[in-house]
Amino acid sequence: MSEQERIQGGRVKLRDRIVGIIFVVLGLVIYLFFYKAIASGTVSTFIMTPGGITRGVVGNWIIPARPVLIVLAMILIGIGIYQFFFGLGKQGNLFLALACVAFVFSFLIYVSAGKRLNLASLFSSALSMAVPITLASFSGILCERSGIVNIAIEGMMLMGAMVGSIVGSITKNIWLALAMAMIGGGLLALVHAWMSIKYKVNQIISGTVINIFSMGMTSYISSMYLQNIQSLNKTPRFPSVSIPLLADIPFIGPIVFYNSLFVYGMILLMIILQFALFRTRWGLRLRSVGEHPKAADTLGINVYKTQYTAVILGGLMAGFAGAYFSLGSVGRFDEGMTAGKGYIGLAAMIFGGWNPFNAMMAGILFGFADAMASSVSILGSSIPGQFINMLPYVVTMIVLAGLVGGHSTGPAASGVPYEKEST
């Protein structure tokens, strides 16, 4: 309330001033560290078609590095100064996003100055790296919308990855392997649901139990069997499939519509989940259980059943996410191969405000950070890839602190065990 009054009173919010300063600093960074470091006349070459693809080809994009950088720096500083003195109010977040895009773009120009960077490959791998993060975030959304916090996504993913690899190696049937991977995650989710709903165990602890167990169990099986017997750990992978017609669209086609089935699965699941959560009776009930279980119970909704369903569905989703690693990416299982993607999935869930579409966007953003980190370290930049890898975590902490966004409040009853009153 007081904030709105302050805007009406013509004063600029402190937050706007901070963001304004950040814009100016970003602009100065572009000028001082990127612009000054490049010799004049250098060009950055962006390749606009992923390697080895012949459809939807676009010519290379050649950018004169210094002029573009100086323009971007001026724009950023200009917006920053405007924001600092006058405030952008509601458009603030939009401009923040634009500023970030501009900054990332100038960073890419700087990194690839005098070299060639395959921009299309970057986007393409960002999309596939987003898959486990996004699917993990869907798992989190399903659970938390029903009021159960799930930090065991990481463990469920690991289990899914291992089960998928073993079943795929034995049967050579990737679809069966995928199904079993999902069931593997689902079974762990059942345990999580059982502990946190029936026994009212603190949900974080219950999740930790599953994470420790899953980490131990997968490593145990791996060092007992998978590392010694190669035939148990050599699964066929899901192939890349191109979608007719759409794959011929220049630039976008090869990136989006020539991809692993997991990417299409992710998009499809996003649409289904978005619809189911916000347009069906089932979704309304699920959300009401997560917001106010007592009220939902009074209205005759079976709270426990809803929560069990949601958590198990979340586990299936996490198993699917885990299968990406073994069945979609490398074709075998390695210890700890999920590498914390389950936790970034939680971050994407928070960043996306517990909304599947926004969470997928956040997942793609985080995937982009991962992809950029690896391509930047290949190009040999002065900024180590590890710092770019850190960005998703830092961004999540900033969002959670309420500095940007403002949608960081999740379902009200999430994490609170529901005790049905005895009559």
Next chain:
Amino acid sequence: MDKENKGLNREQDAKKMSTEEIFLEELSRKKAPRPGFWAKFWDAIQIPLLAIISGLFLGAVIIVVTSADVYVAFGSGIGEGFRTMGSIVGNAYKTLFTGAFGSPSKIIEALRTGEKISRAFKPITQSLVETTPYLLSGMAVALGFRSGVFNIGGEGQIYIGAVAATFVGLSFDGLPQAVHMPLAILAGIIGGAIWGFIPGWLKAKTGAHEVINTIMMNYIALRLVEYLLTGPMTKTGGGGMPISNSVKPTARIPLVFAPPITLHWGFFLAILIAIAAWFFLFKTTWGFNLQMAGANKHAAKYAGLNISLWTVLGMTISGALAGLCGSTQVLGVTYSMGLGVSAGYGFDAIALALLANNNPLGCILSALLFGLLKTGSRSMMSNTGIPLDIVSIIQAFILMFIAAPAIIRTVFRVKGLKEENKALVTVSGWGGDK
């Protein structure tokens, strides 16, 4: 109508009787024997004990179920199958035991003849070496819980503590050990404390939940350490492997005995800190305030406590202990920093702290158990081929049973003196509710 009236009457009856009855009850209660020390002790110990036993039992089940030999043996006959099952589990736990404590016959032999003493006592001292990081990280989580924060970020704090200690340990030349070593340890403590302070401060200031923030900080720490170990702090001639140079001898924590026994003084430091932490929590006003802030925020607020301050303080102390854990590992055990410096201690510590009921003295016992399990599992792996990850599985089971005592109570049909449902830190929408 009738039903309601009946209910009302009963309520009134209860009220009428209550005045006399309460008096009588009070009288009689004073006469009733209070639970003695052993009853209380048994009550405190039975759930952890049964949880450990159940954990070891389920561990054995996992060993049997995943063993190919058992299936082969069952193929040739049921009796043969059971015999193989028994021998596999017996062998596994026997080597686990001798690996953790040392073989009793060898110890007796060594004590009698006075020869090969170091070899006989090597396993048990190695267990104490493994106990040290468990104890420190476990206390970090326990103190966090006591002050009302859930520090799931021990992993990151250990990394930062270790890398800070390594940095100081590499830096100074020609300092006396009496200065250099404490300085390096202190650096680790400060590093961990900073890593704990940030999520604590964010919680106090913005309401952002520490669970998600400490998880994020874990990965930030990991990336940072990865960068430092492959970049500025990398081993000279290490070929870009993520490992640092060895710290200067003056920065190392000295060993207690001659070299084949690797027990270092950090273990005793950890024990001292545990006793100090117990004293702090239960015998000082500050400790009482810390616990009050953790147990009931509203009551503590009305009692005039600054909740934000105690939240930040709790997280910072917790981080400092985890940082100390990192520095003792580098300065006392490995001498050089690698990415494996925290082998999941930050997460195992949660199981450990709950097993100890968040009591620092209890932490000593449960850390001892975890240390013994870890050392024993190494020899189990080399002797029987059962991967040492079985320990993680057992720990997960123990944590599950500790967290859900109802399962234990149902399975073993035991009753406690009082119903315990301690409100731990709960999560509600990851914060932003301030």
